Amino acid sequence: MKQYISNKNIILIGMSGVGKTTVGNYVSKKLNMRFIDTDNQIILNTGKAIEDIFNEYGEEYFRVLENQIINNVSIYKRTVISTGGGVVLDKVNIYSLKNNGIIFLLKASIDTIFNNLKSNQLSSDRRPLLKGESNLRNKIKELYKKREKLYLYNADYIIDVDNKSINEVGNEIIYIFNSLYSCS
Ligand code: S3P
Secondary structure, X not given: OOXXXXXXXXXXXXXXXXXXXXXXXXHHHHHOOEEEEHHHHHHHHHOOOHHHHHHHHOHHXXXXXXXXXXXXHOOOOXXXXXXXXXXXXXXXXXXXXXXXXXXXXXXXXXXXXXXXXXXXXXXXXXXXXXXXXXXXXXXXXXXXXXXXXXXXXXXXXXXXXXXXXXXHHHHHHHHHHHHHOEEO
16 A cells, blocks of 8 residues: 655645645645645735735735745645745745745646636735736736746646646646655
C-alpha cells in the first residue's frame, strides 16, 4: 500500500476565475491538508474587503499585504495554498513559495475565465482589477498577456482546466503530488 509522507505545500497559481480556491479546498480535504487562501487571509487580517483595500490604499499597498501573507504561509507544512492572480508579479513571492511548495498552474482559455467570472458576480468585490469592466473579455486578455510568461515560467506543473470539473482538476493535482511523494 502506498503511504503518503510529504510535508510539502501545494501552491495553486493562475488567473482570476480559473478555480484556485474551489480546487484548493477540494484537494486539501481529499489529502487531509490545511487550506489557506491568501486573499481570504488578507481580508481576515485587515477586516477589509479586497476592493476597499484597493480603493482606499491602492494596488501597491495590497501587494505589500499579499507579500507579507505569502511570507508567513510559505513556512507552513502540508498546506494547500491558493494565491491571488497577481502573486507572480513579485519574484520574492515565488521564491518563498517554492521553498517548501510545489507550484501548480491552473491554466484556462480566455473563454473559460470569462464564463467563470461572469457567472460568479458575487465575488467581484475580490477582483477590483476586473470589476465594472465593460469589456471584461479584453481586460482578461490584457492581464493574461502581461502575466502569461510569469505563470508558465514559475509553474512546476501545468494543469489545463478547460472543460474539466473541480474534481477532475483536483484529482490530477493529487495524482501528481502523490506520485512525487509516495513510497511503496
Ligand atoms: C488579483 C486577483 C485576485 C485578488 C486581487 C488581485 C490579480 O485574486 O488577489 O483582486 O491581480 O489578478 P483571484 O485570483 O483569486 O481572483
